[in-house]
Amino acid sequence: SPRAHWLFGDQLGPHFLTPGPDGPAGNAPLVMVESRAVFRRRTFHRAKAHLLLSAMRHRAAELGDRITYVRAETYREGLRTALGDRRATVHHPTSRAALGLVQGLPQVTVLPARGFLVDQESFRAWADGQAGARLRQEGFYRWVRRDHDLLMDGDQPLGGRWNLDHDNREPPPGDRATLAVRAPYRPREDEIDDEVRHDLDTWERAGEVRFVGRDGPRRFPATRREALAALRRFLADRLPTFGPYEDAMLAADPVLSHSLLSSSLNLGLLDPREVLERAERVYRAGQAPLNSVEGFVRQICGWREYVWQLYWYFGEGYRGANRLRHRAPLPEWFSALDADAVEARCLHTVLAQVRDTGWTHHIPRLMVLGSYALQRGWDPAAVTDWFHRSFVDGYDWVMLPNVVGMSQYADGGRMTTKPYTSGGAYVNRMSDLCAGCAYRPDVRVGDRACPYTAGYWSFLHRHREAFAHNARMAQPVRGLERLRDLDALLEQEEERGDRAP
Numbered sequence: 001s002p003r004a005h006w007l008f009g010d011q012l013g014p015h016f017l018t019p020g021p022d023g024p025a026g027n028a029p030l031v032m033v034e035s036r037a038v039f040r041r042r043t044f045h046r047a048k049a050h051l052l053l054s055a056m057r058h059r060a061a062e063l064g065d066r067i068t069y070v071r072a073e074t075y076r077e078g079l080r081t082a083l084g085d086r087r088a089t090v091h092h093p094t095s096r097a098a099l100g101l102v103q104g105l106p107q108v109t110v111l112p113a114r115g116f117l118v119d120q121e122s123f124r125a126w127a128d129g130q131a132g133a134r135l136r137q138e139g140f141y142r143w144v145r146r147d148h149d150l151l152m153d154g155d156q157p158l159g160g161r162w163n164l165d166h167d168n169r170e171p172p173p174g175d176r177a178t179l180a181v182r183a184p185y186r187p188r189e190d191e192i193d194d195e196v197r198h199d200l201d202t203w204e205r206a207g208e209v210r211f212v213g214r215d216g217p218r219r220f221p222a223t224r225r226e227a228l229a230a231l232r233r234f235l236a237d238r239l240p241t242f243g244p245y246e247d248a249m250l251a252a253d254p255v256l257s258h259s260l261l262s263s264s265l266n267l268g269l270l271d272p273r274e275v276l277e278r279a280e281r282v283y284r285a286g287q288a289p290l291n292s293v294e295g296f297v298r299q300i301c302g303w304r305e306y307v308w309q310l311y312w313y314f315g316e317g318y319r320g321a322n323r324l325r326h327r328a329p330l331p332e333w334f335s336a337l338d339a340d341a342v343e344a345r346c347l348h349t350v351l352a353q354v355r356d357t358g359w360t361h362h363i364p365r366l367m368v369l370g371s372y373a374l375q376r377g378w379d380p381a382a383v384t385d386w387f388h389r390s391f392v393d394g395y396d397w398v399m400l401p402n403v404v405g406m407s408q409y410a411d412g413g414r415m416t417t418k419p420y421t422s423g424g425a426y427v428n429r430m431s432d433l434c435a436g437c438a439y440r441p442d443v444r445v446g447d448r449a450c451p452y453t454a455g456y457w458s459f460l461h462r463h464r465e466a467f468a469h470n471a472r473m474a475q476p477v478r479g480l481e482r483l484r485d486l487d488a489l490l491e492q493e494e495e496r497g498d499r500a501p
């Protein structure tokens with residue numbers, strides 16, 4: 001009988017079953033294990049737990065008799081039940097912990113990863129070939145575009161430029177509360193979702209697991225069919241305006257022109273290749289401008305791929321990186337997603353988006369949530385764990401480079417050239433969130449002092465020696481000298497402590 005094939009819960013699309021020398025046997029019986037222990041280890045957002053279980057159970061229902069679906073305490077136990085002493089294959093999983101597990105099982109053969117464009121060996125060769133220079137996403141991105149013939153005209157980028165970012169990054173339109181594009185695709189729940197919700201209620205009531213956030217109705221695709229519908233809707237309705245408003249924030253329109261596809265890509269419901277090909281087709285059909293399509297393609301084949309590769313390339317030690325020696329624990333109001341405790345309108349709005357949906361786009365993650373944590377010196381490992389637990393698309397591989405590196409600068413600059421943080425002026429320029437706020441972005445001391453503006457200066461002050469040597473930070477650090485109210489500001493920030501702003 002053929003070897004069985006084991007699917008992890010983020011290997012749900014058809015591309016994980018394509019047979020071949022690097023894939024499972026064509027008629028391999030399939031196995032999936034739903035481990036309860038996963039939910040005991042962390043306090044997840046309930047919508048995330050719901051999405052994951054719903055997606056796994058939907059996949060099992062689709063595969064019918066071909067799959068043995070086991071609910072167990074741990075993976076190990078579940079596998080024992082499902083496999084006995086039969087041999088099995090599995091595609092390379094997406095976390096170090098899971099890789100360690102499968103490599104330690106003598107009956108299991110690990111096949112190469114799927115769901116990414118670049119394999120680890122090619123990446124290592126590229127990275128090692130950077131001759132001691134710092135790794136940069138832009139160089140990686142160009143290599144991937146060439147190598148995979150994405151938006152190319154021969155060996156040159158379509159339109160003559162690799163990166164059209166300066167046509168993008170526009171503030172939101174000043175006269176509108178929403179972008180006025182068609183509402184994004186949202187799935188409809190079915191009886192599998194009812195069953196999932198019932199199970200989560202039961203576990204919670206029994207005190208077995210704890211969750212944060214609100215659950216329901218489910219907002220993200222749990223099946224291939226739903227994910228394709230979401231993709232089609234995005235390509236038709238939002239891709240044309242993706243570029244210009246990529247970095248903008250609007251209180252009444254959290255999605256703007258973003259794709260909402262991260263959870264579907266990370267569950268493996270969509271293959272990045274098909275997403276890229278279809279986006280390119282939209283451009284070639286003249287249905288979206290190059291700056292939007294290039295910006296979107298860069299997110300997928302630049303950033304997403306890069307982050308995946310760095311997770312493995314940087315090694316296990318990266319998890320504990322803490323170059324700025326930030327040690328403060330997360331305050332309870334933040335951990336619990338208690339948006340109502342927060343007065344600052346930007347943080348209140350974004351934390352409420354996370355509480356209610358488990359999602360917010362990249363700028364609120366970076367410049368509102370992450371920036372606040374960085375300014376207050378919260379422990380980067382705890383911040384990483386918080387993002388992992390609270391977001392529907394959060395997985396170990398994607399969190400580590402994005403949070404430890406990109407957002408918390410805990411790696412001392414391996415991922416970015418300077419810390420991503422700013423005073424309230426940035427939020428004010430890129431959003432409508434400062435209007436009607438109790439604080440003023442241009443005030444640093446006193447009752448109306450913006451916590452981001454004050455936090456920014458106090459952060460720079462704390463690290464002024466380290467940053468004086470960073471080419472991109474030296475000038476802001478010199479700005480500290482002009483602040484005559486610095487002592488009062490530092491006292492005020494000390495006094496604010498970890499109270500909700």
Ligand code: FAD
Nearest residue numbers: 258259260261262299303304361362366393394398402407
């Ligand atoms: P779009 O803006 O429509 O982008 C398209 C796609 O590009 C996304 O669906 C995603 O698959 C990919 N992408 C873009 N940037 C990244 C990136 N930096 N890393 C990985 N994929 C990227 N993304 C996650 O998928 N999971 C996370 O846990 C996650 N955590 C983040 C934490 C921080 C602090 C920051 C700054 C970013 C994080 N990101 C994460 C990246 C990005 O914010 C989300 O992928 C994006 O907001 C998801 O919404 P979307 O699908 O509408 O994305």
